[in-house]
Amino acid sequence: MKVAVLGAGAMGCLFGAAFHRAGAQVTLVDVNRGHIDAINADGLEVDLRSGVERLPIAAALPNALTDKVDLVVVFTKTFHTQAALEGISAVIGEHTHLLSLQNGLGNDKRLAGFVSDERVLVGASMLPSDMVGPGRIRSHGEGYSKLYPAFGKDTSFALEVCETLTSGGLETVLDPKIHEVIWSKAIFNATMNPLCALTRRTPGFLGANPESRATIRAAVAEGIATAHANGVMLDGQPIYDLTEVSMTDHADHEPSMLQDLHAGRRTEVDALNGAIVAAAKAKGVAAPVLETLGNLVKLEEAKLADAAR
Missing domain, CATH: 1.10.1040.10 (N-(1-d-carboxylethyl)-l-norvaline Dehydrogenase; domain 2)
Incomplete structure:
Protein backbone atom coordinates (compact mmCIF):
# COMPACT_ATOMS: atom_id res chain seq x y z
CA MET A 1 0.00 0.00 0.00
CA LYS A 2 1.30 3.45 -0.95
CA VAL A 3 0.35 5.97 1.73
CA ALA A 4 0.76 9.73 1.97
CA VAL A 5 0.20 11.19 5.43
CA LEU A 6 -0.91 14.78 4.88
CA GLY A 7 -0.03 16.74 7.99
CA ALA A 8 2.99 15.11 9.64
CA GLY A 9 2.48 16.47 13.12
CA ALA A 10 2.41 14.37 16.26
CA MET A 11 -0.58 12.24 15.22
CA GLY A 12 0.36 12.06 11.54
CA CYS A 13 3.80 10.75 12.44
CA LEU A 14 2.35 8.24 14.89
CA PHE A 15 0.13 6.77 12.16
CA GLY A 16 2.84 7.05 9.52
CA ALA A 17 5.09 4.98 11.78
CA ALA A 18 2.41 2.28 12.10
CA PHE A 19 1.92 2.07 8.32
CA HIS A 20 5.70 1.88 7.90
CA ARG A 21 6.07 -0.95 10.44
CA ALA A 22 3.39 -2.89 8.57
CA GLY A 23 5.34 -2.66 5.32
CA ALA A 24 3.48 0.14 3.57
CA GLN A 25 5.36 2.62 1.39
CA VAL A 26 4.88 5.81 3.41
CA THR A 27 5.58 9.47 2.74
CA LEU A 28 5.10 12.00 5.52
CA VAL A 29 3.94 15.30 4.01
CA ASP A 30 4.17 18.65 5.76
CA VAL A 31 4.98 22.32 5.14
CA ASN A 32 7.41 22.44 8.09
CA ARG A 33 10.73 22.23 6.23
CA GLY A 34 12.81 21.81 9.39
CA HIS A 35 10.70 18.85 10.49
CA ILE A 36 10.84 17.26 7.02
CA ASP A 37 14.60 17.75 6.76
CA ALA A 38 15.16 16.20 10.19
CA ILE A 39 13.15 13.09 9.27
CA ASN A 40 14.98 12.66 5.98
CA ALA A 41 18.36 13.15 7.62
CA ASP A 42 18.01 10.97 10.71
CA GLY A 43 14.71 9.11 10.45
CA LEU A 44 11.58 9.62 12.56
CA GLU A 45 12.18 9.17 16.29
CA VAL A 46 9.15 7.60 17.99
CA ASP A 47 9.20 7.47 21.80
CA LEU A 48 6.73 4.88 23.11
CA ARG A 49 6.28 3.34 26.54
CA SER A 50 7.88 0.22 25.10
CA GLY A 51 10.99 2.15 24.09
CA VAL A 52 12.41 4.55 21.52
CA GLU A 53 12.72 3.64 17.83
CA ARG A 54 14.07 5.50 14.83
CA LEU A 55 12.33 4.75 11.56
CA PRO A 56 13.64 5.50 8.04
CA ILE A 57 10.45 7.02 6.63
CA ALA A 58 10.42 9.31 3.59
CA ALA A 59 9.24 12.88 4.19
CA ALA A 60 8.48 15.62 1.68
CA LEU A 61 7.06 19.07 1.16
CA PRO A 62 3.72 18.98 -0.69
CA ASN A 63 5.04 20.30 -3.99
CA ALA A 64 7.63 17.52 -4.18
CA LEU A 65 5.05 14.75 -4.61
CA THR A 66 4.40 13.35 -8.07
CA ASP A 67 3.41 9.66 -7.81
CA LYS A 68 -0.16 8.45 -7.28
CA VAL A 69 -0.90 6.77 -3.93
CA ASP A 70 -3.51 4.30 -2.70
CA LEU A 71 -4.36 6.27 0.44
CA VAL A 72 -4.05 9.83 1.68
CA VAL A 73 -4.45 10.08 5.46
CA VAL A 74 -5.49 13.64 6.29
CA PHE A 75 -4.23 15.02 9.60
CA THR A 76 -4.09 18.74 8.76
CA LYS A 77 -6.03 21.30 10.76
CA THR A 78 -9.61 21.36 9.49
CA PHE A 79 -9.30 24.91 8.17
CA HIS A 80 -6.33 23.83 6.02
CA THR A 81 -8.02 20.77 4.44
CA GLN A 82 -9.03 22.35 1.13
CA ALA A 83 -5.69 24.02 0.41
CA ALA A 84 -3.68 21.03 1.64
CA LEU A 85 -5.46 18.56 -0.64
CA GLU A 86 -5.22 20.95 -3.56
CA GLY A 87 -1.49 21.12 -2.86
CA ILE A 88 -1.03 17.36 -3.33
CA SER A 89 -3.49 16.88 -6.20
CA ALA A 90 -0.75 15.10 -8.18
CA VAL A 91 -0.96 12.04 -5.89
CA ILE A 92 -4.75 11.68 -6.00
CA GLY A 93 -5.70 9.26 -8.76
CA GLU A 94 -8.86 7.47 -9.84
CA HIS A 95 -8.30 4.73 -7.23
CA THR A 96 -6.99 6.86 -4.36
CA HIS A 97 -8.90 6.78 -1.09
CA LEU A 98 -8.94 9.66 1.39
CA LEU A 99 -9.14 9.06 5.14
CA SER A 100 -9.80 11.87 7.60
CA LEU A 101 -8.68 11.27 11.17
CA GLN A 102 -9.02 14.98 11.94
CA ASN A 103 -10.71 16.59 14.90
CA GLY A 104 -14.18 18.09 14.71
CA LEU A 105 -17.32 17.68 12.65
CA GLY A 106 -17.88 17.90 8.89
CA ASN A 107 -14.60 16.41 7.67
CA ASP A 108 -16.39 13.88 5.46
CA LYS A 109 -17.94 16.69 3.42
CA ARG A 110 -14.59 18.47 3.09
CA LEU A 111 -13.00 15.37 1.55
CA ALA A 112 -15.94 14.57 -0.72
CA GLY A 113 -14.99 17.26 -3.21
CA PHE A 114 -11.71 15.53 -4.11
CA VAL A 115 -12.72 11.90 -4.76
CA SER A 116 -15.95 10.00 -5.33
CA ASP A 117 -18.04 9.37 -2.23
CA GLU A 118 -17.23 5.65 -2.07
CA ARG A 119 -13.52 6.50 -1.66
CA VAL A 120 -14.00 8.74 1.40
CA LEU A 121 -13.18 7.17 4.78
CA VAL A 122 -13.55 8.83 8.16
CA GLY A 123 -12.31 7.84 11.56
CA ALA A 124 -11.33 8.86 15.04
CA SER A 125 -8.37 8.03 17.23
CA MET A 126 -8.11 8.34 20.98
CA LEU A 127 -4.35 7.84 21.07
CA PRO A 128 -2.14 10.55 22.58
CA SER A 129 0.85 11.92 20.72
CA ASP A 130 3.12 14.91 21.30
CA MET A 131 5.69 16.61 19.10
CA VAL A 132 8.99 16.67 21.00
CA GLY A 133 10.99 18.46 18.33
CA PRO A 134 11.81 18.29 14.61
CA GLY A 135 11.65 14.64 13.58
CA ARG A 136 10.69 13.48 17.09
CA ILE A 137 7.35 12.45 18.65
CA ARG A 138 6.29 10.85 21.93
CA SER A 139 3.19 8.71 22.61
CA HIS A 140 2.91 7.47 26.20
CA GLY A 141 -0.62 6.20 26.71
CA GLU A 142 -3.16 3.67 25.52
CA GLY A 143 -6.02 4.30 23.13
CA TYR A 144 -7.90 3.02 20.12
CA SER A 145 -8.82 4.00 16.59
CA LYS A 146 -11.94 3.35 14.53
CA LEU A 147 -12.83 4.06 10.92
CA TYR A 148 -15.44 3.32 8.27
CA PRO A 149 -16.54 4.51 4.82
CA ALA A 150 -18.17 7.91 5.22
CA PHE A 151 -20.91 7.42 2.66
CA GLY A 152 -20.62 3.98 1.05
CA LYS A 153 -21.06 0.40 2.21
CA ASP A 154 -18.06 -1.36 0.64
CA THR A 155 -15.70 -1.92 3.57
CA SER A 156 -13.01 -3.93 1.75
CA PHE A 157 -10.42 -1.15 1.51
CA ALA A 158 -11.30 0.21 4.96
CA LEU A 159 -10.72 -3.26 6.41
CA GLU A 160 -7.33 -3.43 4.69
CA VAL A 161 -6.40 -0.09 6.30
CA CYS A 162 -7.50 -1.35 9.74
CA GLU A 163 -5.50 -4.56 9.37
CA THR A 164 -2.42 -2.65 8.21
CA LEU A 165 -2.51 -0.20 11.13
CA THR A 166 -3.13 -2.98 13.63
CA SER A 167 -0.22 -4.95 12.18
CA GLY A 168 1.89 -1.83 12.62
CA GLY A 169 1.07 -1.51 16.31
CA LEU A 170 -2.00 0.75 16.35
CA GLU A 171 -5.12 -1.28 17.02
CA THR A 172 -7.79 -0.10 14.58
CA VAL A 173 -11.23 -1.54 13.90
CA LEU A 174 -14.16 -0.97 11.58
CA ASP A 175 -17.17 0.67 13.21
CA PRO A 176 -20.40 1.13 11.22
CA LYS A 177 -21.46 3.71 13.82
CA ILE A 178 -18.48 5.86 12.93
Missing part, protein backbone atom coordinates in the same frame (compact mmCIF):
# COMPACT_ATOMS: atom_id res chain seq x y z
CA HIS A 179 -20.47 9.09 12.92
CA GLU A 180 -21.41 8.46 16.56
CA VAL A 181 -17.73 7.86 17.28
CA ILE A 182 -16.79 11.14 15.57
CA TRP A 183 -19.42 13.06 17.52
CA SER A 184 -18.19 11.46 20.74
CA LYS A 185 -14.61 12.50 20.06
CA ALA A 186 -15.74 16.01 19.08
CA ILE A 187 -17.60 16.37 22.40
CA PHE A 188 -14.58 15.06 24.29
CA ASN A 189 -12.23 17.45 22.48
CA ALA A 190 -14.59 20.42 22.80
CA THR A 191 -14.50 19.82 26.55
CA MET A 192 -10.93 18.84 27.38
CA ASN A 193 -9.00 20.83 24.76
CA PRO A 194 -10.29 24.29 25.74
CA LEU A 195 -9.88 23.64 29.45
CA CYS A 196 -6.27 22.55 28.98
CA ALA A 197 -5.59 25.44 26.58
CA LEU A 198 -7.15 28.09 28.83
CA THR A 199 -5.42 26.88 32.00
CA ARG A 200 -2.17 26.13 30.11
CA ARG A 201 -2.14 22.78 31.89
CA THR A 202 -2.33 19.11 30.91
CA PRO A 203 -5.30 16.82 31.79
CA GLY A 204 -3.75 15.68 35.08
CA PHE A 205 -4.19 19.20 36.43
CA LEU A 206 -7.88 19.16 35.50
CA GLY A 207 -8.38 15.88 37.31
CA ALA A 208 -6.91 17.30 40.51
CA ASN A 209 -9.40 20.18 40.74
CA PRO A 210 -13.15 19.91 41.48
CA GLU A 211 -13.93 23.08 39.51
CA SER A 212 -12.62 21.60 36.30
CA ARG A 213 -14.35 18.28 36.95
CA ALA A 214 -17.72 20.03 37.34
CA THR A 215 -17.14 21.98 34.13
CA ILE A 216 -16.21 18.79 32.29
CA ARG A 217 -19.41 17.04 33.30
CA ALA A 218 -21.55 20.03 32.32
CA ALA A 219 -19.85 20.45 28.93
CA VAL A 220 -20.09 16.75 28.06
CA ALA A 221 -23.79 16.72 29.02
CA GLU A 222 -24.43 19.63 26.64
CA GLY A 223 -22.63 17.83 23.82
CA ILE A 224 -24.60 14.62 24.36
CA ALA A 225 -27.90 16.54 24.36
CA THR A 226 -26.89 18.26 21.12
CA ALA A 227 -25.97 14.99 19.44
CA HIS A 228 -29.27 13.40 20.45
CA ALA A 229 -31.22 16.42 19.19
CA ASN A 230 -29.47 15.99 15.83
CA GLY A 231 -30.38 12.32 15.56
CA VAL A 232 -26.99 10.96 16.66
CA MET A 233 -28.03 8.63 19.48
CA LEU A 234 -24.64 7.99 21.02
CA ASP A 235 -24.09 6.54 24.48
CA GLY A 236 -22.74 9.31 26.70
CA GLN A 237 -21.05 7.21 29.38
CA PRO A 238 -17.99 6.30 27.28
CA ILE A 239 -17.29 10.02 26.83
CA TYR A 240 -17.32 10.58 30.60
CA ASP A 241 -15.10 7.50 30.95
CA LEU A 242 -12.69 8.86 28.35
CA THR A 243 -12.32 12.14 30.24
CA GLU A 244 -11.24 10.08 33.27
CA VAL A 245 -8.70 8.17 31.14
CA SER A 246 -7.40 11.49 29.85
CA MET A 247 -6.92 12.84 33.40
CA THR A 248 -5.13 9.70 34.59
CA ASP A 249 -3.45 7.63 31.87
CA HIS A 250 -2.82 10.69 29.63
CA ALA A 251 -2.21 13.08 32.53
CA ASP A 252 0.89 14.68 30.99
CA HIS A 253 -0.26 14.77 27.37
CA GLU A 254 -0.50 18.23 25.80
CA PRO A 255 -3.75 18.34 23.76
CA SER A 256 -3.52 19.90 20.32
CA MET A 257 -5.26 23.12 21.34
CA LEU A 258 -2.77 23.68 24.14
CA GLN A 259 0.10 22.96 21.74
CA ASP A 260 -1.37 25.47 19.28
CA LEU A 261 -1.62 28.28 21.82
CA HIS A 262 1.89 27.58 23.09
CA ALA A 263 3.11 27.87 19.49
CA GLY A 264 1.04 30.98 18.75
CA ARG A 265 -1.11 29.16 16.17
CA ARG A 266 -4.80 29.24 15.35
CA THR A 267 -6.75 26.43 17.04
CA GLU A 268 -9.49 24.14 15.76
CA VAL A 269 -12.06 25.53 18.16
CA ASP A 270 -14.42 26.44 15.29
CA ALA A 271 -14.65 22.81 14.14
CA LEU A 272 -15.16 21.65 17.74
CA ASN A 273 -17.02 24.03 20.03
CA GLY A 274 -18.18 26.20 17.14
CA ALA A 275 -19.65 23.28 15.20
CA ILE A 276 -21.35 21.71 18.22
CA VAL A 277 -22.81 25.02 19.42
CA ALA A 278 -24.13 25.75 15.91
CA ALA A 279 -25.75 22.30 15.82
CA ALA A 280 -27.24 22.94 19.26
CA LYS A 281 -28.73 26.30 18.27
CA ALA A 282 -30.20 24.79 15.11
CA LYS A 283 -32.22 22.41 17.29
CA GLY A 284 -33.03 24.83 20.11
CA VAL A 285 -30.65 23.14 22.58
CA ALA A 286 -28.77 25.24 25.13
CA ALA A 287 -24.99 24.77 25.26
CA PRO A 288 -23.72 27.69 27.37
CA VAL A 289 -20.65 25.94 28.81
CA LEU A 290 -19.36 24.74 25.44
CA GLU A 291 -20.09 28.16 23.94
CA THR A 292 -18.28 29.99 26.73
CA LEU A 293 -15.24 27.73 26.48
CA GLY A 294 -15.16 28.32 22.74
CA ASN A 295 -15.49 32.09 23.13
CA LEU A 296 -12.65 32.19 25.64
CA VAL A 297 -10.36 30.26 23.29
CA LYS A 298 -11.25 32.70 20.50
CA LEU A 299 -10.21 35.53 22.83
CA GLU A 300 -6.89 33.76 23.39
CA GLU A 301 -6.45 33.61 19.61
CA ALA A 302 -7.24 37.34 19.41
CA LYS A 303 -4.56 38.04 22.02
CA LEU A 304 -2.03 36.14 19.93
CA ALA A 305 -3.05 38.12 16.85
CA ASP A 306 -2.60 41.40 18.73
CA ALA A 307 0.82 40.36 19.98
CA ALA A 308 1.90 39.47 16.44
CA ARG A 309 1.12 42.95 15.10
Whole structure:
Protein backbone atom coordinates (compact mmCIF):
# COMPACT_ATOMS: atom_id res chain seq x y z
CA MET A 1 0.00 0.00 0.00
CA LYS A 2 1.30 3.45 -0.95
CA VAL A 3 0.35 5.97 1.73
CA ALA A 4 0.76 9.73 1.97
CA VAL A 5 0.20 11.19 5.43
CA LEU A 6 -0.91 14.78 4.88
CA GLY A 7 -0.03 16.74 7.99
CA ALA A 8 2.99 15.11 9.64
CA GLY A 9 2.48 16.47 13.12
CA ALA A 10 2.41 14.37 16.26
CA MET A 11 -0.58 12.24 15.22
CA GLY A 12 0.36 12.06 11.54
CA CYS A 13 3.80 10.75 12.44
CA LEU A 14 2.35 8.24 14.89
CA PHE A 15 0.13 6.77 12.16
CA GLY A 16 2.84 7.05 9.52
CA ALA A 17 5.09 4.98 11.78
CA ALA A 18 2.41 2.28 12.10
CA PHE A 19 1.92 2.07 8.32
CA HIS A 20 5.70 1.88 7.90
CA ARG A 21 6.07 -0.95 10.44
CA ALA A 22 3.39 -2.89 8.57
CA GLY A 23 5.34 -2.66 5.32
CA ALA A 24 3.48 0.14 3.57
CA GLN A 25 5.36 2.62 1.39
CA VAL A 26 4.88 5.81 3.41
CA THR A 27 5.58 9.47 2.74
CA LEU A 28 5.10 12.00 5.52
CA VAL A 29 3.94 15.30 4.01
CA ASP A 30 4.17 18.65 5.76
CA VAL A 31 4.98 22.32 5.14
CA ASN A 32 7.41 22.44 8.09
CA ARG A 33 10.73 22.23 6.23
CA GLY A 34 12.81 21.81 9.39
CA HIS A 35 10.70 18.85 10.49
CA ILE A 36 10.84 17.26 7.02
CA ASP A 37 14.60 17.75 6.76
CA ALA A 38 15.16 16.20 10.19
CA ILE A 39 13.15 13.09 9.27
CA ASN A 40 14.98 12.66 5.98
CA ALA A 41 18.36 13.15 7.62
CA ASP A 42 18.01 10.97 10.71
CA GLY A 43 14.71 9.11 10.45
CA LEU A 44 11.58 9.62 12.56
CA GLU A 45 12.18 9.17 16.29
CA VAL A 46 9.15 7.60 17.99
CA ASP A 47 9.20 7.47 21.80
CA LEU A 48 6.73 4.88 23.11
CA ARG A 49 6.28 3.34 26.54
CA SER A 50 7.88 0.22 25.10
CA GLY A 51 10.99 2.15 24.09
CA VAL A 52 12.41 4.55 21.52
CA GLU A 53 12.72 3.64 17.83
CA ARG A 54 14.07 5.50 14.83
CA LEU A 55 12.33 4.75 11.56
CA PRO A 56 13.64 5.50 8.04
CA ILE A 57 10.45 7.02 6.63
CA ALA A 58 10.42 9.31 3.59
CA ALA A 59 9.24 12.88 4.19
CA ALA A 60 8.48 15.62 1.68
CA LEU A 61 7.06 19.07 1.16
CA PRO A 62 3.72 18.98 -0.69
CA ASN A 63 5.04 20.30 -3.99
CA ALA A 64 7.63 17.52 -4.18
CA LEU A 65 5.05 14.75 -4.61
CA THR A 66 4.40 13.35 -8.07
CA ASP A 67 3.41 9.66 -7.81
CA LYS A 68 -0.16 8.45 -7.28
CA VAL A 69 -0.90 6.77 -3.93
CA ASP A 70 -3.51 4.30 -2.70
CA LEU A 71 -4.36 6.27 0.44
CA VAL A 72 -4.05 9.83 1.68
CA VAL A 73 -4.45 10.08 5.46
CA VAL A 74 -5.49 13.64 6.29
CA PHE A 75 -4.23 15.02 9.60
CA THR A 76 -4.09 18.74 8.76
CA LYS A 77 -6.03 21.30 10.76
CA THR A 78 -9.61 21.36 9.49
CA PHE A 79 -9.30 24.91 8.17
CA HIS A 80 -6.33 23.83 6.02
CA THR A 81 -8.02 20.77 4.44
CA GLN A 82 -9.03 22.35 1.13
CA ALA A 83 -5.69 24.02 0.41
CA ALA A 84 -3.68 21.03 1.64
CA LEU A 85 -5.46 18.56 -0.64
CA GLU A 86 -5.22 20.95 -3.56
CA GLY A 87 -1.49 21.12 -2.86
CA ILE A 88 -1.03 17.36 -3.33
CA SER A 89 -3.49 16.88 -6.20
CA ALA A 90 -0.75 15.10 -8.18
CA VAL A 91 -0.96 12.04 -5.89
CA ILE A 92 -4.75 11.68 -6.00
CA GLY A 93 -5.70 9.26 -8.76
CA GLU A 94 -8.86 7.47 -9.84
CA HIS A 95 -8.30 4.73 -7.23
CA THR A 96 -6.99 6.86 -4.36
CA HIS A 97 -8.90 6.78 -1.09
CA LEU A 98 -8.94 9.66 1.39
CA LEU A 99 -9.14 9.06 5.14
CA SER A 100 -9.80 11.87 7.60
CA LEU A 101 -8.68 11.27 11.17
CA GLN A 102 -9.02 14.98 11.94
CA ASN A 103 -10.71 16.59 14.90
CA GLY A 104 -14.18 18.09 14.71
CA LEU A 105 -17.32 17.68 12.65
CA GLY A 106 -17.88 17.90 8.89
CA ASN A 107 -14.60 16.41 7.67
CA ASP A 108 -16.39 13.88 5.46
CA LYS A 109 -17.94 16.69 3.42
CA ARG A 110 -14.59 18.47 3.09
CA LEU A 111 -13.00 15.37 1.55
CA ALA A 112 -15.94 14.57 -0.72
CA GLY A 113 -14.99 17.26 -3.21
CA PHE A 114 -11.71 15.53 -4.11
CA VAL A 115 -12.72 11.90 -4.76
CA SER A 116 -15.95 10.00 -5.33
CA ASP A 117 -18.04 9.37 -2.23
CA GLU A 118 -17.23 5.65 -2.07
CA ARG A 119 -13.52 6.50 -1.66
CA VAL A 120 -14.00 8.74 1.40
CA LEU A 121 -13.18 7.17 4.78
CA VAL A 122 -13.55 8.83 8.16
CA GLY A 123 -12.31 7.84 11.56
CA ALA A 124 -11.33 8.86 15.04
CA SER A 125 -8.37 8.03 17.23
CA MET A 126 -8.11 8.34 20.98
CA LEU A 127 -4.35 7.84 21.07
CA PRO A 128 -2.14 10.55 22.58
CA SER A 129 0.85 11.92 20.72
CA ASP A 130 3.12 14.91 21.30
CA MET A 131 5.69 16.61 19.10
CA VAL A 132 8.99 16.67 21.00
CA GLY A 133 10.99 18.46 18.33
CA PRO A 134 11.81 18.29 14.61
CA GLY A 135 11.65 14.64 13.58
CA ARG A 136 10.69 13.48 17.09
CA ILE A 137 7.35 12.45 18.65
CA ARG A 138 6.29 10.85 21.93
CA SER A 139 3.19 8.71 22.61
CA HIS A 140 2.91 7.47 26.20
CA GLY A 141 -0.62 6.20 26.71
CA GLU A 142 -3.16 3.67 25.52
CA GLY A 143 -6.02 4.30 23.13
CA TYR A 144 -7.90 3.02 20.12
CA SER A 145 -8.82 4.00 16.59
CA LYS A 146 -11.94 3.35 14.53
CA LEU A 147 -12.83 4.06 10.92
CA TYR A 148 -15.44 3.32 8.27
CA PRO A 149 -16.54 4.51 4.82
CA ALA A 150 -18.17 7.91 5.22
CA PHE A 151 -20.91 7.42 2.66
CA GLY A 152 -20.62 3.98 1.05
CA LYS A 153 -21.06 0.40 2.21
CA ASP A 154 -18.06 -1.36 0.64
CA THR A 155 -15.70 -1.92 3.57
CA SER A 156 -13.01 -3.93 1.75
CA PHE A 157 -10.42 -1.15 1.51
CA ALA A 158 -11.30 0.21 4.96
CA LEU A 159 -10.72 -3.26 6.41
CA GLU A 160 -7.33 -3.43 4.69
CA VAL A 161 -6.40 -0.09 6.30
CA CYS A 162 -7.50 -1.35 9.74
CA GLU A 163 -5.50 -4.56 9.37
CA THR A 164 -2.42 -2.65 8.21
CA LEU A 165 -2.51 -0.20 11.13
CA THR A 166 -3.13 -2.98 13.63
CA SER A 167 -0.22 -4.95 12.18
CA GLY A 168 1.89 -1.83 12.62
CA GLY A 169 1.07 -1.51 16.31
CA LEU A 170 -2.00 0.75 16.35
CA GLU A 171 -5.12 -1.28 17.02
CA THR A 172 -7.79 -0.10 14.58
CA VAL A 173 -11.23 -1.54 13.90
CA LEU A 174 -14.16 -0.97 11.58
CA ASP A 175 -17.17 0.67 13.21
CA PRO A 176 -20.40 1.13 11.22
CA LYS A 177 -21.46 3.71 13.82
CA ILE A 178 -18.48 5.86 12.93
CA HIS A 179 -20.47 9.09 12.92
CA GLU A 180 -21.41 8.46 16.56
CA VAL A 181 -17.73 7.86 17.28
CA ILE A 182 -16.79 11.14 15.57
CA TRP A 183 -19.42 13.06 17.52
CA SER A 184 -18.19 11.46 20.74
CA LYS A 185 -14.61 12.50 20.06
CA ALA A 186 -15.74 16.01 19.08
CA ILE A 187 -17.60 16.37 22.40
CA PHE A 188 -14.58 15.06 24.29
CA ASN A 189 -12.23 17.45 22.48
CA ALA A 190 -14.59 20.42 22.80
CA THR A 191 -14.50 19.82 26.55
CA MET A 192 -10.93 18.84 27.38
CA ASN A 193 -9.00 20.83 24.76
CA PRO A 194 -10.29 24.29 25.74
CA LEU A 195 -9.88 23.64 29.45
CA CYS A 196 -6.27 22.55 28.98
CA ALA A 197 -5.59 25.44 26.58
CA LEU A 198 -7.15 28.09 28.83
CA THR A 199 -5.42 26.88 32.00
CA ARG A 200 -2.17 26.13 30.11
CA ARG A 201 -2.14 22.78 31.89
CA THR A 202 -2.33 19.11 30.91
CA PRO A 203 -5.30 16.82 31.79
CA GLY A 204 -3.75 15.68 35.08
CA PHE A 205 -4.19 19.20 36.43
CA LEU A 206 -7.88 19.16 35.50
CA GLY A 207 -8.38 15.88 37.31
CA ALA A 208 -6.91 17.30 40.51
CA ASN A 209 -9.40 20.18 40.74
CA PRO A 210 -13.15 19.91 41.48
CA GLU A 211 -13.93 23.08 39.51
CA SER A 212 -12.62 21.60 36.30
CA ARG A 213 -14.35 18.28 36.95
CA ALA A 214 -17.72 20.03 37.34
CA THR A 215 -17.14 21.98 34.13
CA ILE A 216 -16.21 18.79 32.29
CA ARG A 217 -19.41 17.04 33.30
CA ALA A 218 -21.55 20.03 32.32
CA ALA A 219 -19.85 20.45 28.93
CA VAL A 220 -20.09 16.75 28.06
CA ALA A 221 -23.79 16.72 29.02
CA GLU A 222 -24.43 19.63 26.64
CA GLY A 223 -22.63 17.83 23.82
CA ILE A 224 -24.60 14.62 24.36
CA ALA A 225 -27.90 16.54 24.36
CA THR A 226 -26.89 18.26 21.12
CA ALA A 227 -25.97 14.99 19.44
CA HIS A 228 -29.27 13.40 20.45
CA ALA A 229 -31.22 16.42 19.19
CA ASN A 230 -29.47 15.99 15.83
CA GLY A 231 -30.38 12.32 15.56
CA VAL A 232 -26.99 10.96 16.66
CA MET A 233 -28.03 8.63 19.48
CA LEU A 234 -24.64 7.99 21.02
CA ASP A 235 -24.09 6.54 24.48
CA GLY A 236 -22.74 9.31 26.70
CA GLN A 237 -21.05 7.21 29.38
CA PRO A 238 -17.99 6.30 27.28
CA ILE A 239 -17.29 10.02 26.83
CA TYR A 240 -17.32 10.58 30.60
CA ASP A 241 -15.10 7.50 30.95
CA LEU A 242 -12.69 8.86 28.35
CA THR A 243 -12.32 12.14 30.24
CA GLU A 244 -11.24 10.08 33.27
CA VAL A 245 -8.70 8.17 31.14
CA SER A 246 -7.40 11.49 29.85
CA MET A 247 -6.92 12.84 33.40
CA THR A 248 -5.13 9.70 34.59
CA ASP A 249 -3.45 7.63 31.87
CA HIS A 250 -2.82 10.69 29.63
CA ALA A 251 -2.21 13.08 32.53
CA ASP A 252 0.89 14.68 30.99
CA HIS A 253 -0.26 14.77 27.37
CA GLU A 254 -0.50 18.23 25.80
CA PRO A 255 -3.75 18.34 23.76
CA SER A 256 -3.52 19.90 20.32
CA MET A 257 -5.26 23.12 21.34
CA LEU A 258 -2.77 23.68 24.14
CA GLN A 259 0.10 22.96 21.74
CA ASP A 260 -1.37 25.47 19.28
CA LEU A 261 -1.62 28.28 21.82
CA HIS A 262 1.89 27.58 23.09
CA ALA A 263 3.11 27.87 19.49
CA GLY A 264 1.04 30.98 18.75
CA ARG A 265 -1.11 29.16 16.17
CA ARG A 266 -4.80 29.24 15.35
CA THR A 267 -6.75 26.43 17.04
CA GLU A 268 -9.49 24.14 15.76
CA VAL A 269 -12.06 25.53 18.16
CA ASP A 270 -14.42 26.44 15.29
CA ALA A 271 -14.65 22.81 14.14
CA LEU A 272 -15.16 21.65 17.74
CA ASN A 273 -17.02 24.03 20.03
CA GLY A 274 -18.18 26.20 17.14
CA ALA A 275 -19.65 23.28 15.20
CA ILE A 276 -21.35 21.71 18.22
CA VAL A 277 -22.81 25.02 19.42
CA ALA A 278 -24.13 25.75 15.91
CA ALA A 279 -25.75 22.30 15.82
CA ALA A 280 -27.24 22.94 19.26
CA LYS A 281 -28.73 26.30 18.27
CA ALA A 282 -30.20 24.79 15.11
CA LYS A 283 -32.22 22.41 17.29
CA GLY A 284 -33.03 24.83 20.11
CA VAL A 285 -30.65 23.14 22.58
CA ALA A 286 -28.77 25.24 25.13
CA ALA A 287 -24.99 24.77 25.26
CA PRO A 288 -23.72 27.69 27.37
CA VAL A 289 -20.65 25.94 28.81
CA LEU A 290 -19.36 24.74 25.44
CA GLU A 291 -20.09 28.16 23.94
CA THR A 292 -18.28 29.99 26.73
CA LEU A 293 -15.24 27.73 26.48
CA GLY A 294 -15.16 28.32 22.74
CA ASN A 295 -15.49 32.09 23.13
CA LEU A 296 -12.65 32.19 25.64
CA VAL A 297 -10.36 30.26 23.29
CA LYS A 298 -11.25 32.70 20.50
CA LEU A 299 -10.21 35.53 22.83
CA GLU A 300 -6.89 33.76 23.39
CA GLU A 301 -6.45 33.61 19.61
CA ALA A 302 -7.24 37.34 19.41
CA LYS A 303 -4.56 38.04 22.02
CA LEU A 304 -2.03 36.14 19.93
CA ALA A 305 -3.05 38.12 16.85
CA ASP A 306 -2.60 41.40 18.73
CA ALA A 307 0.82 40.36 19.98
CA ALA A 308 1.90 39.47 16.44
CA ARG A 309 1.12 42.95 15.10
